[in-house]
Amino acid sequence: MSEYLPMKKLNMIEAINDALDVMMARDSNIVVMGEDVGYFGGVFRATAGLQKKYGRTRVFDTPISECGIIGVAVGMGAYGLRPVPEIQFADYIYPGLDQLVSEAARLRYRSAGEFTAPITVRSPFGGGIFGGQTHSQSPEALFTHVAGLKTVIPSTPHDAKGLLIAAIEDNDPVIFFEPKRIYNGPFNGYYDKPVEPWSRHPDGAVPEGYYRIPLGKARVVREGEAMTVLAYGTMVHVAEAVLADKGVDAEIIDLRTLVPLDIETIEASVRKTGKCLIVHEATRTGGFGAELSALVQERCFYALEAPIERVTGFDTPYPHSLEWAYFPGPVRIGEAVDRLLKA
Amino acid sequence: MTEAPKDLWRSNLPPLQLHVPEPKFRPGDAVDYNHLVIPAAGAQARPDESCAASETHPLCLDLVRVLGEDHRAVGPWDPKLDPETLRRMLRLMALTRAFDDRMYRGQRQGKTSFYMKCTGEEATSIAPAMALASDDMVFPSYRQQGILIARSYPMVDMINQIYSNKADKLKGRQLPIMYSAREASFFSISGNLATQYPQAVGWAMASAIKGDTRIAAAWLGEGSTAEGDFHSAMTFAAVYNAPVVFNVVNNQWAISSFSGFAGAERTTFAARAIGYGIAGLRVDGNDPLAVYAATRWAANRARANGGPTLIEHFTYRAEGHSTSDDPGQYRSQAERTEWPLGDPVTRLARHLEALGEWSDEAHAAMDLELAEQVKAAAKAAEANGVLGHGLHHPFRTLFEDVFEELPWHLKEQSEQAIRERRIKWPEWKEDNA
Numbered sequence: 001m002s003e004y005l006p007m008k009k010l011n012m013i014e015a016i017n018d019a020l021d022v023m024m025a026r027d028s029n030i031v032v033m034g035e036d037v038g039y040f041g042g043v044f045r046a047t048a049g050l051q052k053k054y055g056r057t058r059v060f061d062t063p064i065s066e067c068g069i070i071g072v073a074v075g076m077g078a079y080g081l082r083p084v085p086e087i088q089f090a091d092y093i094y095p096g097l098d099q100l101v102s103e104a105a106r107l108r109y110r111s112a113g114e115f116t117a118p119i120t121v122r123s124p125f126g127g128g129i130f131g132g133q134t135h136s137q138s139p140e141a142l143f144t145h146v147a148g149l150k151t152v153i154p155s156t157p158h159d160a161k162g163l164l165i166a167a168i169e170d171n172d173p174v175i176f177f178e179p180k181r182i183y184n185g186p187f188n189g190y191y192d193k194p195v196e197p198w199s200r201h202p203d204g205a206v207p208e209g210y211y212r213i214p215l216g217k218a219r220v221v222r223e224g225e226a227m228t229v230l231a232y233g234t235m236v237h238v239a240e241a242v243l244a245d246k247g248v249d250a251e252i253i254d255l256r257t258l259v260p261l262d263i264e265t266i267e268a269s270v271r272k273t274g275k276c277l278i279v280h281e282a283t284r285t286g287g288f289g290a291e292l293s294a295l296v297q298e299r300c301f302y303a304l305e306a307p308i309e310r311v312t313g314f315d316t317p318y319p320h321s322l323e324w325a326y327f328p329g330p331v332r333i334g335e336a337v338d339r340l341l342k343a
Numbered sequence: 344m345t346e347a348p349k350d351l352w353r354s355n356l357p358p359l360q361l362h363v364p365e366p367k368f369r370p371g372d373a374v375d376y377n378h379l380v381i382p383a384a385g386a387q388a389r390p391d392e393s394c395a396a397s398e399t400h401p402l403c404l405d406l407v408r409v410l411g412e413d414h415r416a417v418g419p420w421d422p423k424l425d426p427e428t429l430r431r432m433l434r435l436m437a438l439t440r441a442f443d444d445r446m447y448r449g450q451r452q453g454k455t456s457f458y459m460k461c462t463g464e465e466a467t468s469i470a471p472a473m474a475l476a477s478d479d480m481v482f483p484s485y486r487q488q489g490i491l492i493a494r495s496y497p498m499v500d501m502i503n504q505i506y507s508n509k510a511d512k513l514k515g516r517q518l519p520i521m522y523s524a525r526e527a528s529f530f531s532i533s534g535n536l537a538t539q540y541p542q543a544v545g546w547a548m549a550s551a552i553k554g555d556t557r558i559a560a561a562w563l564g565e566g567s568t569a570e571g572d573f574h575s576a577m578t579f580a581a582v583y584n585a586p587v588v589f590n591v592v593n594n595q596w597a598i599s600s601f602s603g604f605a606g607a608e609r610t611t612f613a614a615r616a617i618g619y620g621i622a623g624l625r626v627d628g629n630d631p632l633a634v635y636a637a638t639r640w641a642a643n644r645a646r647a648n649g650g651p652t653l654i655e656h657f658t659y660r661a662e663g664h665s666t667s668d669d670p671g672q673y674r675s676q677a678e679r680t681e682w683p684l685g686d687p688v689t690r691l692a693r694h695l696e697a698l699g700e701w702s703d704e705a706h707a708a709m710d711l712e713l714a715e716q717v718k719a720a721a722k723a724a725e726a727n728g729v730l731g732h733g734l735h736h737p738f739r740t741l742f743e744d745v746f747e748e749l750p751w752h753l754k755e756q757s758e759q760a761i762r763e764r765r766i767k768w769p770e771w772k773e774d775n776a
Contacts, residue, residue, distance in 0.1 A: 075546035107531060108744045110517050263751060
């Protein structure tokens with residue numbers, strides 16, 4: 001449907017802003033709130049201009065209290081609003097965890113559908129911006145572990161808009177993590193080289209107006225035969241660049257939604273290629289890669305020709321000066337690709 | 344244990360001492376409540392509902408009381424309710440108590456896993472429910488069953504929930520008494536404490552965003568005021584002037600921890616309002632007329648865009664925390680009998696008697712009638728089954744409502760659960776459930 005709409009070139013922040021704008025115009029029950037999101041328009045400018053357009057009772061600043069932000073959103077959802085709170089950095093989300101895990105995620109179940117939490121929690125996540133340990137984390141596995149939460153991570157402006165619209169329309173709580181390293185361009189992991197802006201990338205073309213990308217549907221970035229690469233967010237672009245450099249005919253799958261997961265696309269690809277590489281920036285132990293690895297092993301064991309490879313961040317806090325030693329960049333991915341090719 | 348460095352002990356400074364609060368009375372102790380300051384009924388000023396929040400702040404350290412020692416209603420807080428309304432209030436409190444007694448026995452008889460009584464605290468839910476509009480949204484904690492009773496929610500449905508039976512509207516998913524009743528504007532109860540406080544603020548903010556006229560009210564115990572959620576809620580309510588009434592039911596005990604572990608040795612719970620700059624009232628929670636008047640004051644203020652009010656209800660938890668608790672292990676049993684603010688049901692009955700509108704005979708007849716009413720409801724609910732007796736919800740409901748739609752992984756797990764059941768009971772069919 002989106003291909004019939006006129007397109008415009010946007011970076012990921014503009015695409016997110018556009019999605020919020022489109023939805024706020026369509027549905028007066030949508031409210032946007034968070035630290036610095038009102039007059040100022042957010043520290044990353046994702047909500048710029050929205051307060052001026054929709055007024056202070058629909059777009060407003062909040063106290064610095066993530067527990068309060070999420071808790072208030074749950075109450076607004078119970079009233080009938082569709083809140084889209086912003087948590088300024090994913091690293092700050094923990095004070096709101098009880099409200100997400102014990103309340104938003106379980107409300108439909110515990111009330112047998114009397115009350116629901118149609119909330120989309122937007123939050124910039126991931127590193128590669130010299131943010132140190134409090135502005136770089138990738139905590140998605142904490143949320144994929146919780147029954148009742150959906151977790152969505154876009155990797156392009158085109159997807160960010162369509163997925164955010166679908167998330168806002170979803171009647172269940174959605175964690176929408178925005179990979180802030182690729183807000184302005186598809187960073188490919190070569191940190192010593194300049195980053196291309198989204199305006200030069202095909203997925204920087206974003207349809208105007210309303211369009212949605214269904215949750216639970218992965219995107220095949222590139223078809224290939226040599227191996228299946230499962231990635232999301234920033235790592236989609238890093239993996240793509242490394243495999244292109246190495247001239248490997250890999251099938252790259254951008255998961256887009258971690259829960260619900262598009263298992264069909266994953267299974268079909270691994271059955272075809274016989275090899276699987278999983279890449280994420282988050283810490284390794286108990287990361288979402290472990291879940292992916294278990295699923296692929298359970299479902300595709302007899303098609304596998306090599307051990308499943310996981311490339312991840314290290315099990316340390318996100319360092320500041322040694323950021324690029326931590327980041328699962330081209331060298332770490334390249335080593336895993338070589339192992340799979342030799343197997 | 345790490346020892347302090349030796350040279351520290353040689354300094355002239357006294358060693359620091361950690362204060363760990365300890366209640367005045369433990370099991371076996373004689374109880375003397377002389378240290379509690381109980382002001383005379385009627386002595387507290389009643390500021391205008393539209394006053395500056397600071398005008399209420401002296402009341403945060405006082406105690407609003409209406410019913411005096413002579414059982415007469417006195418002073419500016421007297422809500423001047425007619426005898427019929429007073430009798431209704433009495434009846435609802437007595438019905439709540441009769442319900443608690445029956446459900447407590449039901450738990451002891453093995454009909455359910457768990458129950459929580461509100462004995463001695465009935466006024467803190469019945470009187471507010473009567474003072475609020477019936478469609479004001481309430482965000483209760485786990486001891487406000489009186490609100491559902493006051494809002495005429497079907498008692499059979501409450502018991503179905505307690506028994507987790509096939510007619511339980513919550514499909515047997517929640518611990519007994521964790522009701523949810525949207526039709527009664529009663530929010531789903533959480534076992535995680537104080538989470539309902541910011542939610543109530545959010546609901547109230549939404550109501551204000553939409554230009555509605557309904558307000559929100561929330562309850563929690565004094566122990567839960569220590570949770571971060573309480574303080575987040577206070578901040579948000581103050582910042583956005585949210586139309587919400589906060590109730591802190593200070594029943595002195597959080598399971599075995601006395602109120603000192605929530606800060607009661609330092610100041611009152613109502614005094615939290617002073618720091619946030621919102622209106623606050625401290626009320627004799629065993630005086631149903633004072634509770635009614637305070638709630639009405641706060642509700643009128645909120646409805647007129649006057650903002651939030653924090654009400655501390657000073658009361659006493661006469662029974663254990665729950666059926667899983669034995670208060671004889673940690674507090675003196677004499678506390679209940681010595682409690683200087685009496686019992687709310689008795690106090691309201693005496694007030695009606697003083698008005699010539701009630702009698703012991705009428706009271707005894709009412710208690711009998713209410714016991715029969717509860718018994719009939721319990722019997723009707725038992726026909727739908729009791730916990731663990733097979734009459735539960737269809738098996739598939741285990742996986743429903745996690746999400747609006749069943750994703751593939753839950754479909755797979757649902758099939759597994761059915762497979763497991765057929766291994767155990769080969770004849771089992773979903774229809775048998």
